[in-house]
Amino acid sequence: MNYLDSTNNQYGGTYVSPKALPDSSDIFASQLNESLKIWRSQKIKVVWIKIPNARANLLPQLYQAGFMNHHCDADFMMLTLRLEDGAIIPPFAKHSIGVGGLVINANNELLTIREKDHIKTHPHNWKFPGGMLEPYEHIEDGVIREVLEETNIQTEFQSFIGFRHHHQGQFNTSNIYAVCRLKPLTLNITIQESEIFDAKWFPIEDYLADDKIGKYNHQILQSALKYPGLKNINLPGYMSSDQDYEVFMTL
Template identity: 45%
Template sequence: MVRWLAEGESHVPVFAHTTIGVGAVVVNTEGKLLVVQERYQNQPYWKLPGGYVEPGEDIPEAAMREVREETNIQTQFKSMVAFRHSHGGLWGCSDIYFIVELAPLTADITSCEIEIEDSQWMEMETYLTHPNVHANNRLFLRKYLFSKEKGLAINGTKTVHPVTKAPQMLYALEPLE
């Protein structure tokens, strides 16, 4: 594939250098946040349900799947909240982690026995001050609350790529409807 390139420094991008993950802010009608504790962690940290995006999977689909797998809560995509980008992660890869807002369609939690030690609907104020919540997760929730306070959301629109004609999603900041 690259035999035609001149000798010397290669400018062909390294393949598979970034992992994509998702976390979900799921708030029920009582204003409580869906949170989980992973089974195989050294510390019992509370976190947002989520995981890795599978090949060919859209970000909202991945978030809904992860929430369903970890808690058996059925959800619907509402908006993108934020994302973070970091380097030096697993397998030497960079990592992009998307936080999405999902609306719960069901309320009764059934934790995945393989992955999840515990899960619950937690008061948001408790989550923001709980000693077993990482600073990043607190920040994700604060960004969600800020977007609600300001009446903003990052919404998705299905479009078609102008060159490849492949379906794509365009996410843009918009006022809440």
Template identity: 35%
Template sequence: MEYAKRRLSGAVSGRSTGHRRVMRGRMAEILEFRANQFNGVVIAPAELPADAEEFDENLAASIDQWSSDGYLTIWLEIPKVKSALIPKAIDRGFDFHHTGDDYILLTKRLVEGSNIPPFATHYIGIGGVVLTPERDLLVVREKFGVGGREPTLKLPGGALLAGEHLGRAVEREVLEETGVKAEFESIACFRQWHGYRYGKSDIYFVGKLRPLSKEIVMQTSEIQECLWMPVDDFIGSENISNFNKQIVRAALESDGIVQSFIEGFGGPDTREYFMPKHLIDGSGVVPFPSDLASFS
């Protein structure tokens, strides 16, 4: 990733361009940056000055220059170790966009109405319908209910990790919560819920899995009960939510969509597609490899 850096030449006023601005006996410099494909400025985080006053002077000069050059937006990533720069950016009109473990990203519109896409809008989770040939369903009861309600029996599952595929995620969650090894087969259905947490929406996928073991080793930190239950008893129980009944029915009565990838559109290590099984016929849509490490 290439960034550009240059000094201003001449004296700068608030709206002029191409001049030198002398700050405390030195020339202010344009912060190192690159232009993105949307005519926005992306400032190089590794090259930010450590001194807050120096940063403020350079940022002010840079904003003037980039405005004159016709750029639309500025993207400013500040590492945690340089967090003292954040108030200076706020004073220059930047807004918070999102944070990571060791950085914060701020943005500024140089032209009113310019598009700044929001950060991630959804949480992603997945539950597993693990069903034996004898139609026994693997269920759990969590220790803590939602909204103060008493926990009821439900499917094992949880949130995806960053960069994790759906099938691997539900296999991991089932194993962590129940100790049961299971193999992912298909996606039966999914649910979207707006206003889930911190103003973000939630997508909950339901995967169908084939058990490879039956012995239960319960995760005691999160789960208070784990058992194999006849699936007909689960669906017929008055103590099970209708939502959980319907998603189990979807897994029972549908083949769902299966994990695949499309040749020429990224490898299965970074992308996955879900298609009806009958479309996976070798003409571009192909089965997902069982061993990603061997894919090349």
């Protein structure tokens, strides 16, 4: 075959999978050149090519042909080439998602932590335990996991309280920080020593009266005390075997 086998999509683009790639750079250069002629004659708008790390030797030919990096993972690079002026190439994800666990015990105390990274610059930053979601992890699962990892407190998800959105996240991404109400199932704190300086159950009245605590934490705690939040519900007929959703709404 003197061209690259590809699969067209409904948007007028075509995709070349790693299985269609030859081992030889010379053969690839010849196939790419012939393929570009074919794709242009077919009025293909955008070409997508996925290059595994093991085929990194093919990247120079793609760059010379005008391909641009679109996104990557640990084991591949995805490149695109716009063949039609103005053709839409959707940008890759530019958001990270963090979660915070708002955990209140029967004594009306709030579970709080201070991070090691903040102890010198923000020594009074008593915050909710939490962290970043892992790839393909649900918010409910992630916030329970993060609270357990940082404090060894086992919890049960109750509701989604709210979120903060800003554009100064890690690696120049925007960030959504979601706060969830959790019910504690255990009470004895054991900190994650690699990241956490200390942790404690903070009386809510004292927490709200402390003017050194961040305004956002004050406000979202007050919201959680006043409103039940959004429940994670199952919508019959909405879920399917290949689509796994979380749905939060009032009941």
